[in-house]
Amino acid sequence: MRILITGAEGQLGNELRRIISRGTSELGVLPEMYNNAELLTVDVGDLDITDADAVNAYFDVQRPNLIFNCAAYTNVDGCESDEEEAWRVNALGPKHLALSCARHRARLIHLSTDYVFSGDATVPYAESDKPDPRTAYGRTKLTGEEFVLEYCPDSVVCRTAWLYGHEGGNFVKTMLRLAKEKGALTVVSDQVGNPTNAVDLAWQLVLLAASTERGIFHATNNGEPVSWHTFAQRIVSQARLDVPVYPCTSDEYPRPARRPAFSALDNERLRETIGDSMREWTVALDSFLEEYLKKKETR
Numbered sequence: 001m002r003i004l005i006t007g008a009e010g011q012l013g014n015e016l017r018r019i020i021s022r023g024t025s026e027l028g029v030l031p032e033m034y035n036n037a038e039l040l041t042v043d044v045g046d047l048d049i050t051d052a053d054a055v056n057a058y059f060d061v062q063r064p065n066l067i068f069n070c071a072a073y074t075n076v077d078g079c080e081s082d083e084e085e086a087w088r089v090n091a092l093g094p095k096h097l098a099l100s101c102a103r104h105r106a107r108l109i110h111l112s113t114d115y116v117f118s119g120d121a122t123v124p125y126a127e128s129d130k131p132d133p134r135t136a137y138g139r140t141k142l143t144g145e146e147f148v149l150e151y152c153p154d155s156v157v158c159r160t161a162w163l164y165g166h167e168g169g170n171f172v173k174t175m176l177r178l179a180k181e182k183g184a185l186t187v188v189s190d191q192v193g194n195p196t197n198a199v200d201l202a203w204q205l206v207l208l209a210a211s212t213e214r215g216i217f218h219a220t221n222n223g224e225p226v227s228w229h230t231f232a233q234r235i236v237s238q239a240r241l242d243v244p245v246y247p248c249t250s251d252e253y254p255r256p257a258r259r260p261a262f263s264a265l266d267n268e269r270l271r272e273t274i275g276d277s278m279r280e281w282t283v284a285l286d287s288f289l290e291e292y293l294k295k296k297e298t299r
Contacts, residue, residue: 001037004064006049006097007071008041011165012111015202016068017041026287027203027277031210040064044071049093059100066209069097069110069148076115076137080257083136090140095147098155107154109209114161114193114220116142119260124194124225126268127159127216135257149215156208157216161265162231165198166292171228172285173292175235179243185236189229189247193263194220197284204270204277211274218265221281225264234282238289 003020007013019025020039040062048054049071072090073079079086094110101108115138116131133139145157164170179185196219204219229247236243250259270276278284 001033001066002040002062002064003034003037004040004042004062004067006042006047006067006069009043009167010070011163011168011170011198012201013041013043013068013070014167015165015198016070016205019202019206025203025206026199030206033210034206049096050088052096052099055096055100059104059106063104064106066107067097067101067109068205068209069094069108072111072141074137076135076259077256079137079140080135083140086136086140087143090137091143091147094144095151098148098150098152101152101155105154107209108148108152109156109158109205110144110148112145112157112159113138113141114159114263114265115260116145116159117260117263119258119263121262121264124264124266125218126266127218128268134260137257145216154214156214158205158208159216159218159265160196160201161220161263162193162195163198163201164195164288166288166295171231172235172288175232176239176241179236179239179241184244184246185232186246186248187229187232188250188253188259189227190249191259191261191263192225192227193260194223194225194265195231195281195285196220197279197281197288199288200278200284207274207277213269213273215269217269218267219270219278220265220267221278221284222267222276223280223282225262226281234285235289238286239293
C-alpha cells in the first residue's frame with residue numbers, strides 16, 4: 001500500500017501523517033491495511049496539484065494506491081478577492097488528482113467544507129441536502145467535489161467544518177493567545193456550526209478509506225451545534241483562564257466573505273454505513289486542550 005497525503009503540512013495532513021506512520025491514533029489502532037504502508041507526503045512546494053502534467057508525472061513514478069487530498073486554498077476572504085486562484089486550487093487541482101487516480105485505479109479521499117451550503121438552514125445539513133454556496137470559497141470547493149465524483153469512480157468526498165489541530169493556526173489557539181494578551185474576548189454569537197478536532201477527523205477518514213464506501217459523507221464532532229461565542233467560552237473555561245467572553249453580531253465584525261449563519265452538518269451517512277466515530281465536540285475539545293496545554297508547559 002502506497003498512501004499519498006497532499007496538503008501534508010496543514011492541520012489535517014499532519015494528523016493523518018502522524019497516525020498512519022504510527023499505526024495508531026488516540027482513538028484506536030488503524031485497520032490492518034495500513035500495516036507497513038509506504039507514506040508519501042507532499043505540500044505545494046513538492047507537488048502543485050494545479051499543474052496537470054506535474055500530477056500525472058508524480059503518479060506515473062510513485063503509483064500511490066490511496067490518496068488523501070487535504071490541499072486547498074482555505075483563506076475564505078482571500079478566495080473572495082481572487083476567485084480565479086481559488087478555483088485553480090480548490091476545483092482544478094482535485095480534478096487533476098481525480099483523473100490520475102482513475103487512470104491508476106487508486107482510491108481518492110477528498111476533503112470539502114460546510115461552505116458548500118447557504119447557511120440559511122435551521123437544522124444540520126445532511127449529505128442529501130442541495131448545496132447553495134454564497135462565497136467564492138464555497139463555490140470553488142463545490143466544483144472540486146463535483147470533479148472528484150465525476151472523474152474518479154473510487155472516491156469519497158468528506159465535508160467537515162470548524163477544524164482545529166495541533167499543527168498550524170486555528171480558532172482554539174487564537175482564542176488562547178488573545179485571552180492572555182487582551183484579558184477579554186469578543187466573539188460572534190450568530191454563526192452556528194460544529195467544532196471539529198483533527199484527531200477525530202483523521203481517524204474517521206482512515207476508517208472511511210479502508211471501507212468500500214463511495215460518495216459524499218459529513219464528518220464533524222457531534223453534539224448540539226454551537227456558536228463561535230459558546231465555543232470560545234468552553235476554550236477559556238477549560239484552559240482555566242479568568243477572562244470574560246462577550247458576544248457580538250456578525251454585522252459588528254464585518255468580513256469580505258459572508259460567513260454562514262448556520263452551517264452545522266449531520267453525519268447521517270456515517271451512522272448508516274461504517275458507523276460514526278466522531279466524539280461529542282466538548283469531549284474532543286477537552287482532550288485537545290489537555291494535551292496541547294501540557295505540551296506548552298513542558299516547552
